[in-house]
Amino acid sequence: MVTCLATLLLSILTLTLAWWGWVVRRAQLQRDLPPGPKPLPLLGNLLQLPSGRLDRALMELSGRWGPVFTVWLGPRPAVVLCGYKALREALVLQADAFSGRGAMAVFERFTHGNGIVFSNGPRWRTLRNFALGVLKELGVGTRTIEDRILEEAACLLDEFQATMGAPFDPRQLLDNAVSNVICSVVFGKRYNYGDPEFLRLLDLFSDNFRIMSSRWGETYNMFPSFMDWIPGPHHRIFKNFQELRLFISEQIQWHRQSRQAGQPRDFIDRFLDQMAKEQQDLESHFQDETLVMTTHNLFFGGTETTSTTLRYGLLIMLKYPEVAAKVQEELDATVGRTRAPTLEDRARLPYTNAVLHEIQRFVSVLPLGLPRAVTRDTHLRDHFLHKGTFVIPLLVSAHRDPTQFKDPDQFNPTNFLDAQGQFQNNDAFMPFAPGKRMCLGAGLARSEIFLFLTAILQKFCLLPVGSPANINLTPQCTGLGNMPLAFQLRLEAR
Structure with a gap:
């Protein structure tokens, strides 16, 4: 009886101390953070961020709290940038200050801040400059x-x-085609579509992208230590990654030998080659683990987002056959x-160009972008942000900004056409994220989206x-990502 009572009292004391520590930490953090909904x-603010609607929920909160506000993702605060003007002021006009990468637990667990996408500081700058140079040499x-x-x-x-x-279902064939392009750059070869x-x-x-984009992935990023003990599909992310790591490591070993x-x-x-040049440099960023992570980054970034955009593009053409017919008429002429x-x-x-841009705007494959971190103390509007502040650049909010696009919740190619019917770009179009952290493969993705979709529409009726x-x-x-429901289509020759 005494033992049970002591255990109960100890548990209550532990929870009280944890709660008090959270209150103190929250008070310290909130002192300078932009305003936002009161957290529990x-x-x-988990209860105010419903499953499957995170981007919409954040845009709704912005209606009350303004374009720069704070939400608490579990015990961690995040400053949200909502709307084209706020995103531009931060990511473009203060590009250096907002060039850090915010940590996401689901990626941090296996990257440990390595590779191009989730590294920071000198390592990120070195790897990015190297990758840009190599990709250019390889013809990108x-x-x-x-x-x-x-x-x-x-x-x-x-x-x-x-x-x-x-x-x-076109998903697998589109995955094959898009991935083979990045395979030719990274591995120097392509694979047959039936290669097991x-x-x-x-x-x-695909499985990792889907799980990371689900409530399981969202919850893991908020409560990683807790979710490590909870059964669920989120554990498959890390099993999948180990299998991917093995495949990439085998490819690297084959390259070493041949x-x-x-x-x-x-x-x-x-x-x-760069590793060999810097093998005597103890501070070199060119290490085996960095190569594995960088290869993974290029593969993942060069496959999933582009393939998902193409899949959504075909689905939209099925939904709006009059748009597909007009594209085909222009292609024929x-x-x-x-x-x-x-x-x-x-x-x-x-x-055609306007339609492809409108697909990307309407879809917003990465609606929240990838998180940023402030690299130095800075001001944004009337708010002071400390170095290290975790930032969510809500890219979809620029694409759905009514001050920038007509009827932003509707698919409308005229968003990218002027009065004379000529293509007209829009600075609020930012599927690849603006600023210093713009997607490394943005140019490649644009080319693939254009060439694959026009090739399909030129030859087939969907x-x-x-x-x-x-x-x-x-x-x-x-x-993490917007993914379409599975669908099927039929083809007829034109």
Whole structure:
């Protein structure tokens, strides 16, 4: 009896101390933070952020608290930037101050701040500059990579042709095509669409993206220590990553054994060359673990977001067949049907270009962007932000900003057309995030989206399985990424 009472008292004392520590810490942190909804102990604002609607919930809170406000993700505060003007003021006009990467527990557990995407400081600058230089050498942004995308588009069209008339889910084929482009850059080779190892690799990436974008992934980022003990699909993220790590490590080992010094074939060879140059430098950022993480970053970033955008693009074309027909009419008039569209054609295809931009705006594949961290004490509007402040750049809020786009919740290609029907860009269009942390593969993704979608629409009529009116464009989940519900389509030759 005495033992039970002592245990109970000790538990109460522990919880009281934890609560008091949280209150003190919250008071210290809130002293300078922008205003926001009142958080609950330990839970923060979790009850005000419903599952599957995190981006919408944050935009609704902005309506009350303004474009710069604070929410508590469990015990951690986050400053939210909502709307085009706030995002521009921070990420563009104060690009250096907002160039840090905020830590996300689900990534931190296996990256440990390594690689390009989740590193900071000198390591991030060194790796980013190196990667940009190597990607340029490998043809990204030039005719070399365009030819590679066109070759892969031809392979994709052959696979689509084989389904003619039969309903099919395009997800895996699109994953294959997009991933093969980045494979050619990173590994120096492509994979057959039926290769079981390749298909397993793509399934791992897709599974991780889906779980990280679900409530399980959101909750893990808020309460990692607690969620480590709770059963659920979030544990599969780390099992998948270990399998991905093994695959990447095997590729690196093959490169070590087969490469010839001074004759690099791809990104891995160039990284290994740099490691050899700096092997005597104890402070070098070019290490085995960095190569694994950087390769993973390039692979994940170069596959999932672009493939998801293409999948959503096809779904939108099924929902709005009149838009698809108008794109095809422009392609026929400008390019014809005897050759594939090229990037040079883009300037002569204003409606098509507008449609592709509107797809990316409407979809907002990464609605919250990736988190930032303030690199030095700074002011934003009337708020003082301490160095290290965790920041959520709500990119979708720029895309849904009614001051920048007409009827922002509706799909409308005229958002990117002027009065004369010519393509017109908009600074509020930021699917790749503006500023110093802009997506490394933004140019490659733009090229792939244009070349793959125009190639498909040039050759095929897209037919829905069922009525277009019943097509649901609502994301399957809204967290890290916006992902469409699974769907099928049928093809007819044009």
